[in-house]
Amino acid sequence: xxxxxxxxxxxxxxxxxxxxxxxxxxxxxxxxxxxxxxxxxxxxxxxxxxxxxxxxxxxxxxxxxxxxxxxxxxxxxxxxxxxxxxxxxxxxxxxxxxxxxxxxxxxxxxxxxxxxxxxxxxxxxxxxxxxxxxxxxxxxxxxxxxxxxxxxxxxxxxxxxxxxxxxxxxxxxxxxxxxxxxxxxxxxxxxxxxxxxxxxxxxxxxxxxxxxxxxxxxxxxxxxxxxxxxxxxxxxxxxxxxxxxxxxxxxxxxxxxxxxxxxxxxxxxxxxxxxxxxxxxxxxxxxxxxxxxxxxxxxxxxxxxxxxxxxxxxxxxxxxxxxxxxxxxxxxxxxxxxxxxxxxxxxxxxxxxxxxxxxxxxxxxxxxxxxxxxxxxxxxxxxxxxxxxxxxxxxxxxxxxxxxxxxxxxxxxxxxxxxxxxxxxxxxxxxxxxxxxxxxxxxxxxxxxxxxxxxxxxxxxxxxxxxxxxxxxxxxxxxxxxxxxxxxxxxxxxxxxxxxxxxxxxxxxxxxxxxxxxxxxxxxxxxxxxxxxxxxxxxxxxxxxxxxxxxxxxxxxxxxxxxxxxxxxxxxxxxxxxxxxxxxxxxxxxxxxxxxxxxxxxxxxxxxxxxxxxxxxxxxxxxxxxxxxxxxxxxxxxxxxxxxxxxxxxxxxxxxxxxxxxxxxxxxxxxxxxxxxxxxxxxxxxxxxxxxxxxxxxxxxxxxxxxxxxx
Amino acid sequence: xxxxxxxxxxxxxxxxxxxxxxxxxxxxxxxxxxxxxxxxxxxxxxxxxxxxxxxxxxxxxxxxxxxxxxxxxxxxxxxxxxxxxxxxxxxxxxxxxxxxxx
Numbered sequence: 001x002x003x004x005x006x007x008x009x010x011x012x013x014x015x016x017x018x019x020x021x022x023x024x025x026x027x028x029x030x031x032x033x034x035x036x037x038x039x040x041x042x043x044x045x046x047x048x049x050x051x052x053x054x055x056x057x058x059x060x061x062x063x064x065x066x067x068x069x070x071x072x073x074x075x076x077x078x079x080x081x082x083x084x085x086x087x088x089x090x091x092x093x094x095x096x097x098x099x100x101x102x103x104x105x106x107x108x109x110x111x112x113x114x115x116x117x118x119x120x121x122x123x124x125x126x127x128x129x130x131x132x133x134x135x136x137x138x139x140x141x142x143x144x145x146x147x148x149x150x151x152x153x154x155x156x157x158x159x160x161x162x163x164x165x166x167x168x169x170x171x172x173x174x175x176x177x178x179x180x181x182x183x184x185x186x187x188x189x190x191x192x193x194x195x196x197x198x199x200x201x202x203x204x205x206x207x208x209x210x211x212x213x214x215x216x217x218x219x220x221x222x223x224x225x226x227x228x229x230x231x232x233x234x235x236x237x238x239x240x241x242x243x244x245x246x247x248x249x250x251x252x253x254x255x256x257x258x259x260x261x262x263x264x265x266x267x268x269x270x271x272x273x274x275x276x277x278x279x280x281x282x283x284x285x286x287x288x289x290x291x292x293x294x295x296x297x298x299x300x301x302x303x304x305x306x307x308x309x310x311x312x313x314x315x316x317x318x319x320x321x322x323x324x325x326x327x328x329x330x331x332x333x334x335x336x337x338x339x340x341x342x343x344x345x346x347x348x349x350x351x352x353x354x355x356x357x358x359x360x361x362x363x364x365x366x367x368x369x370x371x372x373x374x375x376x377x378x379x380x381x382x383x384x385x386x387x388x389x390x391x392x393x394x395x396x397x398x399x400x401x402x403x404x405x406x407x408x409x410x411x412x413x414x415x416x417x418x419x420x421x422x423x424x425x426x427x428x429x430x431x432x433x434x435x436x437x438x439x440x441x442x443x444x445x446x447x448x449x450x451x452x453x454x455x456x457x458x459x460x461x462x463x464x465x466x467x468x469x470x471x472x473x474x475x476x477x478x479x480x481x482x483x484x485x486x487x488x489x490x491x492x493x494x495x496x497x498x499x500x501x502x503x504x505x506x507x508x509x510x511x512x513x514x515x516x517x518x519x520x521x522x523x524x525x526x527x528x529x530x531x532x533x534x535x536x537x538x539x540x541x542x543x544x545x546x547x548x549x550x551x552x553x554x555x556x557x558x559x560x561x562x563x564x565x566x567x568x569x570x571x572x573x574x575x576x577x578x579x580x581x582x583x584x585x586x587x588x589x590x591x592x593x594x595x596x597x598x599x600x601x602x603x604x605x606x607x608x609x610x611x612x613x614x615x616x617x618x619x620x621x622x623x624x625x626x627x628x629x630x631x632x633x634x635x636x637x638x639x640x641x642x643x644x645x646x647x648x649x650x651x652x653x654x655x656x657x658x659x660x661x662x663x664x665x666x667x668x669x670x671x672x673x674x675x676x677x678x679x680x681x682x683x684x685x686x687x688x689x690x691x692x693x694x695x696x697x698x699x700x701x702x703x704x705x706x707x708x709x710x711x
Numbered sequence: 712x713x714x715x716x717x718x719x720x721x722x723x724x725x726x727x728x729x730x731x732x733x734x735x736x737x738x739x740x741x742x743x744x745x746x747x748x749x750x751x752x753x754x755x756x757x758x759x760x761x762x763x764x765x766x767x768x769x770x771x772x773x774x775x776x777x778x779x780x781x782x783x784x785x786x787x788x789x790x791x792x793x794x795x796x797x798x799x800x801x802x803x804x805x806x807x808x809x810x811x812x813x
Binding site: 695 | 730733734735742805806808809810811812
């Protein structure tokens with residue numbers, strides 16, 4: 001099979017799995033996950049083959065694998081649909097394939113496959129556990145998810161959206177994949193739709209990302225009208241880029257490229273949860289944990305960053321846009337990190353850390369550190385998928401404890417209810433530790449260190465001191481809250497009975513953790529700078545490979561001790577301080593950082609509630625519903641209704657009934673009846689009379705004809 | 712040879728006699744007889760015109776033969792009907808057979 005054909009086939013298995021599960025196999029649980037995981041495995045296989053083949057091609061940046069067919073005719077030209085694998089796509093495909101496969105496998109265990117059906121479980125609510133009798137006494141075990149098939153169908157569709165987005169060679173199919181993911185995230189965040197909080201979170205996520213998507217669509221439309229094409233390879237030619245850079249857009253003094261870049265970037269702000277559209281992401285934690293991993297690591301938020309990285313040649317044309325991108329990224333990185341330190345929900349901490357890390361990537365892109373942004377995107381995908389799956393494993397273990405004690409008031413996601421889990425859940429602990437250290441940027445052995453260090457080095461090397469300082473502080477806080485999380489969750493002694501009875505999760509959940517933790521450590525080593533610490537190493541493979549995507553290969557930066565020392569200090573310092581502060585804290589009241597301002601996320605939800613939600617509700621309920629609909633339109637309708645009815649009654653009484661019915665209808669019938677009554681006397685039944693009539697008429701007609709025609 | 716008009720006068724007279732019989736007789740059999748007279752008067756007409764016209768055109772003779780055949784068929788059906796009516800209603804008076812009146 002040619003590589004191009006293979007690329008076309010990569011996104012298909014998950015969508016086929018979606019239809020198979022929805023239409024045919026939704027009865028057998030084992031068949032469902034076999035189909036879904038099998039599909040993920042096929043896509044993974046295809047992706048890895050493509051990745052390996054891409055490695056073997058010299059100058060892949062200039063001669064990528066590409067293939068396209070005409071799709072929609074638009075006058076003289078065509079909108080095309082096609083696939084493209086250049087170094088960037090290959091690198092992204094690699095991590096997407098791995099994380100998707102791991103998450104699919106993990107979901108089998110997470111949704112308690114093999115466990116009995118619950119006692120009181122309903123579709124739309126998380127499973128509550130089932131009572132089983134064993135050796136003569138009853139105890140409660142986790143029960144299987146009631147909507148097992150729906151879950152696997154949805155994440156199949158989700159994976160399809162992501163693969164489509166990654167391999168597409170133009171903005172249009174990219175946008176299609178983008179929107180499929182938007183839909184699936186809505187469906188999956190609201191997966192447990194029986195919970196009002198999940199419903200609200202789903203709507204919030206959908207609406208917030210929609211704001212970004214509208215701007216992105218505007219950007220796509222502008223780009224199409226300016227260049228007449230949406231294909232990446234056709235746009236990123238020198239002449240088109242030069243035209244875009246020189247034509248003014250007439251808005252804010254930006255060039256056309258600047259405005260397009262800005263509009264597309266707003267799409268990313270929505271999708272990748274950057275300030276000020278970050279509010280949906282923490283609430284998205286309402287979905288099942290594999291969904292959180294899916295959204296926060298492998299697919300959706302990565303898709304947003306992937307898109308701006310993809311459009312980097314356009315965005316980098318305008319300095320103002322770049323400055324905005326860099327500022328939004330750096331601000332988000334710091335801002336989200338400060339919120340994360342005050343959260344007690346294990347998944348919410350990770351959610352804010354995701355926002356913060358995405359800010360790192362965006363900021364890196366904004367200062368032109370293309371390779372560093374891609375590098376951090378990939379390492380982050382691995383360790384954040386690992387952390388989310390790890391947190392899901394922790395929650396799962398805690399839920400086991402909750403089922404054991406039967407005390408359902410204990411929140412299995414609150415870190416203050418945990419503690420000492422390292423002994424109960426060793427695999428989860430060690431893998432989570434690796435993920436957490438990677439997130440903090442623990443030196444040398446973790447992937448996060450190399451990618452974050454590269455971003456800091458780029459920021460410093462390109463004289464963006466403000467960005468550098470902001471990111472350094474954010475990195476410090478990252479290490480701090482990560483250690484806080486690890487300390488509260490795994491170290492010390494169990495703080496609740498439930499934590500004492502937590503249990504390690506099954507192999508379907510721990511295997512993905514182990515595999516992902518392998519990548520969370522080793523993936524960083526492919527991008528070690530050539531002259532790291534003044535040594536003369538081999539050139540960074542990652543830099544060479546991904547850098548060749550761009551027409552102008554970015555120069556590798558000269559080594560500098562300052563960013564390296566900074567990143568060492570913030571990582572190790574943050575971890576140490578985090579451990580120091582939280583090793584003896586047992587309840588939220590002892591935690592000095594439980595400041596209302598931080599804990600309530602700077603009241604952004606409340607502010608948005610006041611600025612957007614309340615006015616929208618007021619607008620719809622008071623203005624539109626009460627004033628416009630009931631006060632204005634209804635009144636008109638109430639005038640029109642009776643008026644029309646009156647007119648109708650008038651016409652009916654004055655015209656229809658007397659004229660049409662009486663005169664024409666009944667009248668003609670009466671006349672006919674009367675004539676019939678008179679004429680029937682002719683029908684005597686006497687043959688000779690009839691003959692006589694005939695004869696008389698014959699003679700009369702004959703006489704008339706003779707008189708008028710012949711004479 | 713007698714002129715054509717003589718035949719035509721004979722034919723018209725015969726037709727009028729037949730028509731009078733049809734209209735005035737009460738007996739259904741007599742009405743049928745009247746009809747036969749009318750048909751035959753037509754035949755005299757046809758044959759006379761053939762003889763005084765182009766003799767090579769056989770249409771007049773052929774038409775007369777067809778009228779014979781039709782008349783024979785008609786009178787057999789008519790008589791059968793009359794007998795059938797007589798058996799049921801015990802009458803052959805045309806005025807009394809008035810089932811079809813209003």
